Amino acid sequence: MNTWFIVAQILGVIxxxxxxxxxxxxxxxxxxxxxxxxxxxxxxxFICIGLAxxxxxxxxxxxxxxxxxxxxxxxxxxxxxxxxxxKEFGINFLxxxxxxxxxxxxxxxxxxxxxxxxLHILGLITALGxxxxxxxxxxxxxxxxxxxYAIVVILTQTPVNILYGDFRWNVMGIAIELAKIASVVVFxxxxxxxxxxxxxxxxxx
Numbered sequence: 001m002n003t004w005f006i007v008a009q010i011l012g013v014i015x016x017x018x019x020x021x022x023x024x025x026x027x028x029x030x031x032x033x034x035x036x037x038x039x040x041x042x043x044x045x046f047i048c049i050g051l052a053x054x055x056x057x058x059x060x061x062x063x064x065x066x067x068x069x070x071x072x073x074x075x076x077x078x079x080x081x082x083x084x085x086x087k088e089f090g091i092n093f094l095x096x097x098x099x100x101x102x103x104x105x106x107x108x109x110x111x112x113x114x115x116x117x118x119l120h121i122l123g124l125i126t127a128l129g130x131x132x133x134x135x136x137x138x139x140x141x142x143x144x145x146x147x148x149y150a151i152v153v154i155l156t157q158t159p160v161n162i163l164y165g166d167f168r169w170n171v172m173g174i175a176i177e178l179a180k181i182a183s184v185v186v187f188x189x190x191x192x193x194x195x196x197x198x199x200x201x202x203x204x205x
Contacts, residue, residue: 035068039072043062056111063104067100067104101128102128105124151181157177
């Protein structure tokens with residue numbers, strides 16, 4: 001098996017741990033810190049998968065991973081400060097991130113193999129929805145949106161999208177997304193009997 005593919009699986013294990021943990025965290029600043037670290041290893045995993053199978057098959061996911069890392073760590077600082085000034089900066093930064101995502105989509109989509117371009121368009125749409133939902137009040141929007149986003153990413157880590165080499169499945173990439181979905185399920189099972197408790201509410205942006 002290609003060495004880069006093996007390295008990707010190792011990076012994926014690290015990302016999986018952080019991603020699962022992040023959806024059990026109720027404090028918004030800590031959530032962004034945890035998911036930001038997970039996103040960093042997530043992006044590295046996609047880079048390694050690209051080196052193993054062809055970078056064009058993973059271009060949009062690499063960009064999303066880097067984008068997610070930067071966004072999460074910036075908002076970790078924003079919500080750590082939790083002042084009117086930091087919140088105003090946060091809203092402006094969110095708007096900037098939306099614009100960056102749209103520009104990146106226009107630039108990268110033409111480089112994606114035509115056979116799976118529809119999948120990457122769907123992925124970018126669900127990713128953008130997830131970004132916006134992260135900053136909405138409460139904990140439900142982000143958890144619902146990440147389930148849809150995870151389902152699309154799972155498809156990109158199968159031979160539906162990995163068009164080169166020996167048509168391998170990125171098992172760890174799929175496992176990470178399944179872990180996100182499982183984490184959301186666990187979260188609701190843990191707190192299903194007390195959905196209105198104050199600690200379940202994230203600070204409003």
